[in-house]
Amino acid sequence: MGGESGRVRKINRLYRSDVRRARRRLRGQIRVTPVFHTEIQGPRGPVPVTLKLEYLQHGGTFKVRGSLNALLDARPGTDSVVLASGGNAGIAAALASSLRGLSCTVVVPESAPHTKVAAMWSHGAEVLWHGTTYAEAHRFASDLARERGAMQLHAYDQPAIVSGAGVVGLEIEEQVRGRPPVLVAVGGGGLVAGIAVALGPRGRVIGVEPQGAPTLHAALAAGEPVHVDVSSVASDALGASRIGSIAMEVAQRYGVRSLLVTDDAIVMAREYLWREFRIVVEAAGAAALAAVQSGVYVPAPGERPVIVLCGANTDVATL
Template sequence: MRGNDRGAAAVAEHCRRVDRSDVRAARRRTVGRIRKTPVFHTTVAGPTGPVPVTLKLEYLQYGGTFKVRGTLNALLTSSARTDQVVIASAGNAGIAAALAAAWLGKACTVVVPESAPHTKVAAMWSHGAEVLWHGTTYAEAARHATELAAERGALQLHAYDLPAVVAGAGVVGLELEDQVRGKPPVLVAVGGGGLVAGIAAALGRRQQVVGVEPVGMPALHAALLANRTVDVGGPGVGLDMLGATRVGEIALDIARRYDVPSLLVTEEAIAAAREYLWREFRIVVELAGASALAAIQSGAYTPSPGERPIVVLCGANTDLGAL
């Protein structure tokens, strides 16, 4: 295939719509390879008293991140005949790529910005990945990853904006249908949007899916207002938590299709929610993993009478000393 043809094919794949059938296919493809993470029915402290919730314990996934679902699905569906994988990541996507590549006997190179947390880089190494530092931002690392993949003839993965990645993450939604009676709203942290988009694609209009973002990094919120993806954020804790300064095109498409709103919470509320999870349940999650709970505890999301919302706890790769 000539270079222009490969580029056109990549654009077509990148823009392809993701729906429930893609998520169901991802579940069939990855069954037995991925953990079906449990749910926990409990109550948490809210602004005016106890709030019944169902916690989806996705932080118990292999690698401590939901991202391994989408990465594995992408590798299993790829037609590229190569034993090398390249990805740019500030953290969890790199861990997921390293782990999934190791399962399938492929070499993995992760290009990380200089600000990548040591805890996450160490996890990449532990799964056998080559880690290369490049640039100070994810965007700079991503450009270098593209160049590197072309030089090596490697398969390049995207952390959140590939159809197979979104579909794989969406299996969380299918699991929730099996695990939780009724159709309660599902609150999901938003970084690049792969998880919230996948769950919304899986559930469609059967259940309300709600995105939750830090006020300093409102990527989905800003995209919905602008009706296009836009860069957001600046230096600060938000960058460390969720990484992406622009939501994915796929996530924006699905959010518009299924009316997925974005709620904003402060970094302080997210930190308090993470501390609460540790103090009350001995659950250890990273800041991003506590974002959805922060919406309930801060009052950004108020459940209807008799409602027990689902809160997805999505990542466990954190420095324990920060708790």
């Protein structure tokens, strides 16, 4: 779940070399997730696609890449971590902290799903509830980190977090021939920015957002990050109310597009993945697929887009 700190700060510009450095740091620590070449049903018939099975990552989320990268790059003597999260970032930080022998406190808003809070507990995190929005939880987490002298992680707008997530892009580059477009779900923008940085100016990265959480779409239209109201079936993971500063800079630099999909299309895509492939993902994990399946994105003739299935932290009873 995303949000903003409300502070004006210098934007750290990231490059492919930062992502390559993150990959060296993470080697042997994270899974190189596989790709699956297949066809999915589109509005006009079968569409060839490549699914990047990132939901198979440790913790069921790509976010463990960024969290672990940040902790591996932490200053000596760091012994505790604090962050705000409504879900996957908290799970990832809890898992990464346990691997590094650090204590982890996650501040969650009252709307945080029990399934995701339980996963944080399972990795040994302390979970504190504060406020009804990510922004309120983030402010509390910032104060708490200062009080405790702890390292603070951001769910998506931190250089090490974004460059760690970008390793997904380097893997895609090695696993897939040519330079097909890569469709990525967008919340706060850490994953879409990381992949865009990894692939560089020759890459084609397309963000996919729920109509009820159009952070990147609204920012691109305004020319700067702006606040949006969030109401979506995927808001527990794609619930940022403002795109991250790093993601905004990367999107403008590399011409990242934004497509909007309906909640109905996301739900249908999630159900389709289970029905046809026995793949279980959360709503956010199905958002990029929804763009192709609903016809919002129509591949060019001979094109096989890569679709990132980014997370699987969900209650399977809802399928």
